[in-house]
Amino acid sequence: MEWIVVVTVLIMTVLSLMRINVVLAIVVASLVAGLMSGMNITDTISMFIDGMSGQMETALSYILLGAFAVAIGYTGITTLLVNVLVKVLTGKKTMMVLALAGVACLSQNLIPVHIAFIPILIPPLLKLFDQMRLDRRAVACALTFGLQAPYIMLPVGFGLVFQKIVLEGLNSNGLSLALGDVSKAMLIPGAGMIVGLLIAVFITYRKDRDLSGLKVELKKAEEQIAASTKAGFTRQHLFTIIAIIAALGIQIWTKSLVAGALAGILCMFVFVAVPFRKNDKIVSEGIGMMGLIAFVMLAASGYGTILKDTGAVDALVKVSANMPGIDNKVFMAFILLLIGLLITIGIGSSFGTIPIIAALxxxxxxxxxxxxxxxxxxxxxxxxxxxxxxPASDSTLGPTAGLNADGRHNHIWDTCVPTFLHYNIPLLVFGWVGAIMF
Known part of the structure; x- marks a missing residue:
């Protein structure tokens, strides 16, 4: 039983590295997990489907955020940002990557659209990336940093949700700690992510990367860049900003991404920033843009349910607790972090992992x-x-959705592998040292 997590995570990872679709990889890993736990295929599929409901709210929020992002893109306000990036940062590769990391950071707190901004903002810049010979793996690392580091370090937006989950996990299991202390504690692993970003930008992917040998159509991207240079601030843009503020306010008030996204969409129609007759097209494009990511999250939730309900996670932790030398704090801290890595890379959700591991x-x-x-x-x-x-995390699926708009960016080798190496290793090291020191 204790090997189920290890074996199935390896299966999912290997299948993904072989360029098997991530949804199929998750389904196969889920079936293997159920069979290894003693269930038959029918019961495994039933548990998998039931478990998908655990991420229904997340999936719906992604769909609505996708529609909201499409509506924002329809107004042309994103072309203003593209225009600034093109004018100011053309030829400045390092500054371009760091600027994109900063924009991604804002998507987690100031404008909580999460990954929905990426398929709107990034595709128009792809031609510019190629002209600058910018390594897209550096951009993937920058975007993933912006999607993950803020919720680890900053107690606002998604970060407030994450840190409250950590706090609840501590308090509900017998430890008393204030939210401010949790925020301070998370600055330590967050510093590791900053180190990883700097290594990716200034060392690993600093050199030019030429993709011009691949045949691809970039007419749409070129047209978008050309349009961005002519963009000016309009009445539509003002109402779009109001809608964004409304979405942020509703999300903070209700603590619901679904409510926030829905409020933003309704404001876009009420203020006629987007014509109401476009509602079918906007929702359809939002589903097309975010639907795959939403379904991957649903599948990951089903897989996570099988691991949890069959006791595979509990068994792994209990076996680890009885390992020789586990009473040594240095060794124990490393093992606990390694277990967290295995669990989260399989489930694909940091937010969903915390309640599982906190009790253990x-x-x-x-x-x-x-x-x-x-x-x-x-x-x-x-x-x-x-x-x-x-492969199942929105922190990797989001960057790929934008960078692969022209079919030249592989999800596993160009997003997952680079971000795994540059962020998980520093997180492990900084978290390990921090736990020992304090």
Whole structure:
């Protein structure tokens, strides 16, 4: 039983590396997990389908955010940003990548559209990337950084949700800690992500990368760039900004991405920033843009349910707790983080991983003598590990959705592998050292 997580995560990873569609890879891993736990195929499929409901709200929010992003794109306000990037950063590869990382960071708190902005903003820039001979793997690392680092380090937007989940996991299992202390604790693994970003931008992917040998149609991207240079601020843009603010306010008030996205869409129609007759087209394009990602998240939820309900995760942690030398804090911290990596890279959701591991980690950390602050570091880092690099994570699916608009960016080798290497290794090291020091 304890090997189910390891075996099925390896199966999913190997299939993905072989360029098998990630949805098929998750389904196969789920079937293997069910069969290894003693269930038959029928029961496994039934549990998988039931488990998909665990991410229904997330999937719906992605669809609505996709429609909201399409509506924003329809007004042309994103061309203003493209215009600035083209004018100011053409020829400045490093600044371009860092600027995109900054824009992605804003999508997690100031304008909480999460990954929905990527398929709108990135495709018009692809031609520019090629002209600059910019390595798209650097852009993938920058976007993933912006999607993950803010929720780890900043207690606002998605970060507030993440850190509250960590806090609830600690408090509900017998440890008392304030939200401010959790925020301070998460700055340590967050610093590791900053190091990973700098390595990717200034060392690993600094050199030119020429993709001109591939045959591809870039007419749409060229037209979008040409249009961006003529864009000016209009009444539509003003109402779009109002809609974005309304979406942010509703999301914070209701703590619901669905409510926020729906409010933003309704404001776009009420203020006639987008003609109401376009509603069918906008929703359809939003589904087309975000539908695959939403379905991958549903499939990942079904897989995660099988791992949880069959006791595979519990068994893995219990076996690890009985390993020789686990009473050593240095060794124990490393093992706990490694388990978090395996679980999250399989489930694909840091937010969904925290409640699973907190109940198991807290008693082990108390017994081993870890402080509440160090325990927060371990649990938060263990949950964040694997988000970058996971084939089923929105932190990797989002960048690929934009960078592969012209068919020249591979999800596994150009997004998952680079982000796995540049973020999971620093997260593991910084989380490990932080837990030992505090």
């Amino acid at each position: 980690y807290v008693p082990m950390c108390i017994a081993a003598g870890f402080s509440p602050f160090a325990t927060a570091i371990l649990i938060g880092t263990a949950g964040a590990l694997g988000d970058a690099g996971s």
